Amino acid sequence: MFFDEVNGIVISSIPLVAFLSVFMGGVISLQTAANMSSPLLPDYTIGYITRSSTILEFSPTIISLILAGKVGSNIASEIGTMRVTEQIDALEIMGVNSIGYLMAPKIISTTIFLPFVVIISMVLSIVGGWIAGVQSGLYSTNTYLIGLRAFWHTDAWYVWYALTKTVVFGFLITSIACYFGYYTKGGSLEVGRSSTKAVVAASVAILLANYVITQLLLV
């Protein structure tokens, strides 16, 4: 059950995350390059900004927001459908603790494995930035690498900050989606509504949690 959820929720999201991350990194580096008009700023700043933006915000937060849509709606509609088709009642009558049986594997698997997805996203986003910049002749591979390595000794802990955020986001996405799905009442229309509410609530919760965690850890 646990590994089914890891596969269904986490592994199945990797292709989408990979695709988004490569293009996200590409756009970050191109926009940074386009906005750097001062000759006083060295070109390697592009690599530095791409790395920092990706690790601090884009990979953990943007990817979590996107997964709140994909995974959150999926979980809420799956559990909501089970509710309206009496499958949850069937579990309860058999004596199965439906909350533990349905929710726990989803919440635990996503909370544990979402950080790995975000690490993949960080790597691919940085690779995307490199491909986009070198391909368009804005900087060389060497310059980009210098930027990536710049101030790493002071910034390395940003990765831990990002992964801490991701653990919280993973928990929020799944627990909120499970809640809205589980307490669905009515028919198919309400399943759709629960799914929408879950995505909206999870997105808001992610943004609020992002602010609080940043305030606590970075400021």
Place this chain on the structure above:
Amino acid sequence: MIEVDNISKTFGDTQILFDISATFMEGKVNHIIGGSGQGKSVLTKCIVGLHEVDKGRILYDGRDFSAMDRRQRIEIRKEIGMLFQGSALFDSLTVEENVMFPLKMFTDMSKEEMLDRANFCLKRVDIIDKNYLFPAECSGGMQKRIAIARAIAMNPKYLFCDEPNSGLDPKTSIVIDNLISEITYEYNITTVVITHDMNSVMEAADNIIFIYGGKKWWEGDRDGIIKTDNQEVIDFVYASKFMKNLREKLINS
């Protein structure tokens, strides 16, 4: 035997059930009938513990289910099989996995033993060579039969069937009714069927309880329901002109 002793249930300001008492006998098919919105589904959900009663007791062979906590109820729930209106098979599991599900959750059986039991139950309901299909690939009648197989997998002492004929054609309905009766007599189960399908009542009911306005309005058997002079029962059972004429003929003969 299941005894319902003076139970009442309220949702918010609306009282749904009023002091209902009834006895559902072992080895008998007990039907709860009544119009839509009269409280028969709420009554059933109270009996199986999906809703908590406000007042009264529910006794399973003398064991006070309503006074038990969640953990204590698990032992009784293992003895309950339930067939839901929409079958409630788990979409993500195959036919075989659905039937094996309660065995997997509550027994120490090996996989081979579970498979044997699942195949036995599926064969009992005439589902053969469909083990690897998913519920969505099965017809409504097949889904009901698979749900019965799942319900009897744990050798239940009590079987609840919530509108087992809904959405089925008359011929398949009779197959399901007969199957429920056969299983009841074969395994000496206390069976409670909630329905408003009079064909089903006349085909299979040993004991009939008529719920009206949240109260137990009438109780009797198939003979009794034909001859009753209770106006509400007559209005429900003989709603159509055809049935009214049939009743007159039956009484006159």
